[in-house]
Amino acid sequence: MQKVKNIGLFFPTDHEGYLLNESSLIKVQPAFLKIIEKVTAYYKYNLWEQLHSVYIRGSIPRGLAIYGVSDLDTIAISTRDTSELNLQWVNRAEQELTKEFHCVSDIEFSFYHLKEVMETSTFSLIPFMLKTHSICVYGEDLSSHLPKYKADKTLGNEHLVNLEDQIKQAKEDLKDNTDVADILDCCGWIMKIIVRAGLALVIEKENKYTRDLFPAYKLFSTYYPEKELQMKQALAYAIDPVENANEIVDFLDGIGTWMIREAEKWLQVHNPKKQRNLAI
Secondary structure, eight states: OOOOOOOOOOOOBOTTOBBOOOOOGGGSOGGGHHHHHHHHHHHHHHHGGGEEEEEEESSTTTTOOOTTTOEEEEEEEESSOGGGSOOTTHHHHHHHHHHHOTTOSEEEOOEEEHHHHTOOSBOOHHHHHHHHHEEEEEEOOOGGGSOOOBSSHHHHHHHHTTHHHHHHHHHHHHTTOOOHHHHHHHHHHHHHHHHHHHHHHTHHHHOOOOSOHHHHHHHHHHHOGGGHHHHHHHHHHHHSOOSOHHHHHHHIIIIIHHHHHHHHHHHHHHOTTOOSSOBO
């Protein structure tokens, strides 16, 4: 098993229990400033007046990035519906920038409509990301217009209500798959989902939240010690994916099946109607 490291922190909260955004442009290490500038330029050049604002999220704006290992995750907010945008340039831009800048292992461009982001009567992941762990690097910062969030069932539901479908999708994608890059990507994706779902199972008990995998795994394990080794393996797969599709599917048949049952129990208590987005 890949050696896992004790890296990561829970989100800080204010005196009322609302999650605080600890990200800051000041925390961005100098090695990553040039690529942020270049990505922003790509957005501006290709979207022009359709671009409202650009954000970065993840370890880089928290000052926790590891050179050559961390990803650069970016979000563009557009003034038009994303279906109307010309995004044919994106794949090439991601490949070119990843090749040019060795400080990151991958670059993600993503696009969301302003109207969609500002609809916040129910929980939605993108407004949550912008509010709690992103920084605005171009345009008008929307964070002050977004609601505050707590580590409660509205957030836990985001990680559990679709878990069964996500695990089924991963297994389908892996079946008879011989594309090594695709298998590695799928492995990392679904294992991150499982570890974060483990935290969601206990979020109402602890009122703590993190995007970091190690503290999520540790907190889950205090409530489910009998599953500690399996969740540790999920964490190892998340940080160091394997290319053996059958190995991943076998693992999902075990811990994944158990997680689906536990998620169902949680939903029966906190969201019996299985609403995708709960009211904030």
